[in-house]
Amino acid sequence: MTNILLIYTGGTIGMRTNDQSSSLNTVNFDKLTSFIPELKKTNLIIHHASLKKIIDSSNMNPKYWLEIADIIKHNYKKIDGFVILHGTDTMAYSASAMSFILEGLQKPVIFTGSQIPIGARRTDAIENLVTSIEIASSGKIKEVCVYFENKLLRGNRTVKINSEQFEAFISPNYPSLADVGINIKYNLSKLYKSTKKSLKINSSISSDVAILKIFPGISEKVVKSILHSSKNIVLETFGAGNVTDKPWFIKQLQDAIKKQVFIVNCSQCLIGEVSQGKYEVSAYLNKIGVVSARDMTTESAITKLMFLDDMCNTYEEKKSLFIKSLRGEISN
Numbered sequence: 001m002t003n004i005l006l007i008y009t010g011g012t013i014g015m016r017t018n019d020q021s022s023s024l025n026t027v028n029f030d031k032l033t034s035f036i037p038e039l040k041k042t043n044l045i046i047h048h049a050s051l052k053k054i055i056d057s058s059n060m061n062p063k064y065w066l067e068i069a070d071i072i073k074h075n076y077k078k079i080d081g082f083v084i085l086h087g088t089d090t091m092a093y094s095a096s097a098m099s100f101i102l103e104g105l106q107k108p109v110i111f112t113g114s115q116i117p118i119g120a121r122r123t124d125a126i127e128n129l130v131t132s133i134e135i136a137s138s139g140k141i142k143e144v145c146v147y148f149e150n151k152l153l154r155g156n157r158t159v160k161i162n163s164e165q166f167e168a169f170i171s172p173n174y175p176s177l178a179d180v181g182i183n184i185k186y187n188l189s190k191l192y193k194s195t196k197k198s199l200k201i202n203s204s205i206s207s208d209v210a211i212l213k214i215f216p217g218i219s220e221k222v223v224k225s226i227l228h229s230s231k232n233i234v235l236e237t238f239g240a241g242n243v244t245d246k247p248w249f250i251k252q253l254q255d256a257i258k259k260q261v262f263i264v265n266c267s268q269c270l271i272g273e274v275s276q277g278k279y280e281v282s283a284y285l286n287k288i289g290v291v292s293a294r295d296m297t298t299e300s301a302i303t304k305l306m307f308l309d310d311m312c313n314t315y316e317e318k319k320s321l322f323i324k325s326l327r328g329e330i331s332n
Contacts, residue, residue, distance in 0.1 A: 149166045
């Protein structure tokens with residue numbers, strides 16, 4: 001018999017409409033699977049766990065990521081696959097973070113959720129959950145993924161793009177790991193396999209990261225305040241990694257880097273990659289030490305920096321690991 005552990009963190013999937021107020025309330029987790037009689041027909045043993053405190057995913061933070069990791073660690077030997085029920089708003093961040101926290105993973109960890117509560121008509125929760133469980137029991141997946149609306153996506157390649165449609169997530173720069181129709185078709189050549197065979201929990205996660213999103217007319221005051229607010233900055237730039245070449249902007253970047261602020265260049269475009277120096281306006285970024293995130297998502301860049309910050313002893317060590325694919329989050 002295959003053992004699957006459902007880990008409930010909160011989110012729309014575990015809610016139902018209050019008949020009196022019409023607001024959404026959390027369903028008792030023990031009763032959640034009662035909405036899914038299909039699970040009783042499978043040759044699986046379904047186990048349950050949850051965070052000590054069920055949360056809206058907008059309140060997700062590293063403390064809860066480590067609590068999820070701890071649940072996985074303590075059940076790792078007896079469980080064949082893990083399905084994490086999570087709110088959609090921060091699911092891409094959590095899936096990215098868990099890919100770095102869970103080193104040497106040899107079992108599936110699949111995040112899923114829904115746009116409509118499980119107790120509502122037309123809910124997408126049942127299909128997402130049932131298929132996630134089926135994929136987790138297949139024995140084919142050994143990485144952190146997101147399953148949503150007929151697509152299995154690498155967790156650290158995923159972004160949320162829609163708050164109204166069922167197709168809420170995409171993997172803009174990496175193929176889907178499986179496509180679900182009448183059959184589940186796995187893209188076997190694209191699956192990640194860790195070379196390490198034993199699970200290690202990387203529990204040191206820093207929150208010393210900030211995002212500086214560039215826009216036309218951004219002021220020196222704003223740039224300076226953000227660049228000096230953290231020792232790790234994700235610079236969200238235009239197109240292929242372009243930013244203004246105004247002297248004051250270059251100076252602010254140089255001053256921050258001299259103070260060992262680690263700055264990475266992510267494009268505001270979902271599809272494509274940063275080609276730092278392709279255009280003259282961004283050529284100076286290479287010279288002053290800004291690091292290209294290439295085709296990484298912002299969510300992945302942020303959580304990777306959170307992972308690397310306490311782990312790396314030097315600026316150069318952080319740079320060498322950031323530009324390297326650790327869990328399939330960046331193209332080689």
